[in-house]
Amino acid sequence: MAIMNIDNNNTNHHNINNNNTNKTHILEVKDVSKIYGSLHALSDVNLTVEEGRWLSIMGPSGSGKTTLMNIIGCMDTPTCGSVHLDGQDITRLSLSELTKIRRDKIGLIFQQFHLVPYLTALENVMVAQYYHSMVDEKEALQALDRVGLAARAKHLPRQLSGGEQQRVCIARALINYPKLILADEPTGNLDEANEEMIMKLLHQLHEEGSTIIVVTHSPEVSQHAQTTVVLEYGKVARVVNNHID
Amino acid sequence: MFRRMILSVLVRQKKKLFLIAFTVALGVSLATAMLNVMFDVGDKVNQELKAYGANLNIVPRAAAVVNEMYELDNGDKQQAMQFIPEDELVKIKMIFWAYNIVDFAPYLTVHTMVNDKPVTMMGTWFNKHLNIPTGDKVDTGMLAMKSWWTIDGEKMTDDNLQGAMVGETLAKQMNLKIGDSLVVAVPQTHEKMTLTVHNIFHSGGSEDGQLFVSLPVAQKLADKPGLVERVEVSALTTPENALARKAAQDPTSLSRAEWDRWYCTAYISSIAYQLEEVMPDVRVKAIMQVAESEGSILQKTQLLMLLLTILSLVCAALAISNLVTANVIERSTEIGLLKALGATNSEVALLVLTEILIVAFIGGIAGYFLGLGFAQIIGHTVFGSFVEPKMIIIPLVIIMVFLITLLGSLPALRMMMFLRPTAVLHGR
Numbered sequence: 001m002a003i004m005n006i007d008n009n010n011t012n013h014h015n016i017n018n019n020n021t022n023k024t025h026i027l028e029v030k031d032v033s034k035i036y037g038s039l040h041a042l043s044d045v046n047l048t049v050e051e052g053r054w055l056s057i058m059g060p061s062g063s064g065k066t067t068l069m070n071i072i073g074c075m076d077t078p079t080c081g082s083v084h085l086d087g088q089d090i091t092r093l094s095l096s097e098l099t100k101i102r103r104d105k106i107g108l109i110f111q112q113f114h115l116v117p118y119l120t121a122l123e124n125v126m127v128a129q130y131y132h133s134m135v136d137e138k139e140a141l142q143a144l145d146r147v148g149l150a151a152r153a154k155h156l157p158r159q160l161s162g163g164e165q166q167r168v169c170i171a172r173a174l175i176n177y178p179k180l181i182l183a184d185e186p187t188g189n190l191d192e193a194n195e196e197m198i199m200k201l202l203h204q205l206h207e208e209g210s211t212i213i214v215v216t217h218s219p220e221v222s223q224h225a226q227t228t229v230v231l232e233y234g235k236v237a238r239v240v241n242n243h244i245d
Numbered sequence: 246m247f248r249r250m251i252l253s254v255l256v257r258q259k260k261k262l263f264l265i266a267f268t269v270a271l272g273v274s275l276a277t278a279m280l281n282v283m284f285d286v287g288d289k290v291n292q293e294l295k296a297y298g299a300n301l302n303i304v305p306r307a308a309a310v311v312n313e314m315y316e317l318d319n320g321d322k323q324q325a326m327q328f329i330p331e332d333e334l335v336k337i338k339m340i341f342w343a344y345n346i347v348d349f350a351p352y353l354t355v356h357t358m359v360n361d362k363p364v365t366m367m368g369t370w371f372n373k374h375l376n377i378p379t380g381d382k383v384d385t386g387m388l389a390m391k392s393w394w395t396i397d398g399e400k401m402t403d404d405n406l407q408g409a410m411v412g413e414t415l416a417k418q419m420n421l422k423i424g425d426s427l428v429v430a431v432p433q434t435h436e437k438m439t440l441t442v443h444n445i446f447h448s449g450g451s452e453d454g455q456l457f458v459s460l461p462v463a464q465k466l467a468d469k470p471g472l473v474e475r476v477e478v479s480a481l482t483t484p485e486n487a488l489a490r491k492a493a494q495d496p497t498s499l500s501r502a503e504w505d506r507w508y509c510t511a512y513i514s515s516i517a518y519q520l521e522e523v524m525p526d527v528r529v530k531a532i533m534q535v536a537e538s539e540g541s542i543l544q545k546t547q548l549l550m551l552l553l554t555i556l557s558l559v560c561a562a563l564a565i566s567n568l569v570t571a572n573v574i575e576r577s578t579e580i581g582l583l584k585a586l587g588a589t590n591s592e593v594a595l596l597v598l599t600e601i602l603i604v605a606f607i608g609g610i611a612g613y614f615l616g617l618g619f620a621q622i623i624g625h626t627v628f629g630s631f632v633e634p635k636m637i638i639i640p641l642v643i644i645m646v647f648l649i650t651l652l653g654s655l656p657a658l659r660m661m662m663f664l665r666p667t668a669v670l671h672g673r
Contacts, residue, residue: 066667070667075665075666076667096590104587116582116583117257118258119253127246128587130246132586132587135246184670
């Protein structure tokens with residue numbers, strides 16, 4: 001069962017984990033702030049996520065969801081505070097070091113799918129392999145098979161529906177066995193049937209032990225997660241345990 | 246995978262890349278045309294400038310040096326040293342720069358009396374056919390060298406031993422017309438001969454008061470068999486530079502490397518030096534006014550072509566820069582995605598640059614052949630002749646394509662370096 005810890009000096013420190021304390025922390029966010037000029041996109045955010053958890057981050061526009069996702073996803077650095085991913089301090093790493101961490105440890109799923117338009121579904125999955133380590137066409141095909149798209153491996157993104165494109169995106173995200181799957185509004189551009197299919201896939205990944213963080217504004221999507229962190233004005237407003245453990 | 250990505254973008258995005266290839270083709274075609282014309286313009290302009298006449302004058306060494314310094318008596322031996330044996334002249338076409346010798350003509354002056362009036366007679370080759378010991382055959386003579394003369398009557402030939410070309414002024418003075426006869430006497434040798442006016446010519450110079458006959462006629466009248474007094478040579482030359490000027494003053498002052506470079510370049514001084522090498526008893530004087538004018542015109546023409554080439558390349562680089570930047574902006578999401586997936590800046594730059602370079606080289610190949618066509622159009626329009634494609638242009642074109650594409654892509658590459666995945670991927 002997930003619990004929320006608030007520390008003694010009343011800053012928001014949220015420990016999102018099971019009762020089983022043997023599990024390691026995949027993510028530790030400590031006192032993280034991100035300031036753009038006079039705008040505080042994030043203020044003193046604290047968050048700890050155990051390996052194998054499914055967490056959703058919710059909040060209205062401008063609440064800091066994307067900023068937090070960028071920092072967790074090694075695409076941005078905090079102004080102050082520290083972030084540890086899989087035991088490694090990523091707070092002050094250079095862009096190239098962050099790129100390496102992102103390549104090795106994170107699988108990204110985007111709202112707008114973002115497939116390379118001139119590559120086939122199979123090649124889009126292989127691109128992630130190429131920048132990670134070695135290209136293995138057979139394994140890429142298996143990843144597509146896993147999301148039910150083996151038959152459409154040779155299709156270009158424009159020949160695929162939105163749901164199919166998102167499934168290619170998921171296959172690409174999981175091809176390198178990432179420590180953390182980071183999904184930004186994964187069903188934001190999909191109809192209900194496709195949304196259901198994508199959530200089913202995420203459930204499968206979670207059951208297989210993947211750690212998943214989903215950024216969403218949708219309560220329906222959020223309720224699939226074990227824990228929902230609600231951001232408001234750049235701060236963690238509350239943490240909701242969805243009792244899915 | 247890299248090859249697969251490159252092939253995919255080339256095949257599936259060809260319409261977008263076509264404009265880059267087209268721009269490169271246009272730039273390269275202009276540069277190729279200009280460079281081909283520039284490399285060929287030397288010969289072309291030189292050929293045109295040959296209308297100004299000879300640029301080298303060969304005189305006997307004794308006449309040039311001794312006789313100029315001292316007033317020696319004209320003893321037989323001394324006299325022989327003041328002339329050049331006619332059979333030596335074939336050596337002019339046997340030097341290293343033989344093919345740069347366009348024409349040459351010997352002259353022998355005879356002081357004659359016509360109707361009791363002194364008249365200068367010149368014996369020369371009009372259009373002499375020569376068999377060179379190297380196996381080459383050459384037709385050379387005064388008519389080709391004095392192309393600006395206007396000549397009435399049929400062309401004079403070297404085997405016409407009774408005919409004479411009479412200058413316009415002399416013809417007027419003596420009231421001579423084509424077909425008239427005139428008796429020529431040489432007081433020194435007491436020789437006399439009746440000649441027929443074959444041509445009346447207008448040269449615009451002192452030759453208008455002279456009489457031109459075939460060389461054997463002059464030799465007979467002057468009693469100088471097998472001898473000539475001087476030779477005018479028209480040679481295609483490279484414009485003089487500091488090295489050539491230094492060599493002209495004293496070839497022995499050159500270092501070995503300088504000497505090799507000078508000797509193997511068609512400077513007027515090196516051609517003169519080589520002529521003196523094969524004909525030790527002569528002195529070869531450069532007619533510097535002609536040589537320098539030719540060099541100056543040639544240099545200016547080549548500079549103009551070079552500036553046009555550079556201008557066309559700069560224009561192409563600017564156009565490529567705009568196109569590649571537009572291409573990168575259009576593909577910013579894709580580039581951001583690749584970075585998000587773990588591609589480093591150098592990997593993305595390599596991918597995009599390889600694509601652009603391949604497209605540029607395809608455009609470059611098309612541009613090269615288009616440029617050869619443009620060069621022919623320029624050659625036929627301006628010079629009325631074929632512009633020979635130069636092999637040296639091919640590596641130059643390859644370097645040009647590489648450089649203009651690289652330079653043109655720099656702003657786009659810089660933009661790509663600073664592109665953050667977060668800025669393009671969230672769609673907000």
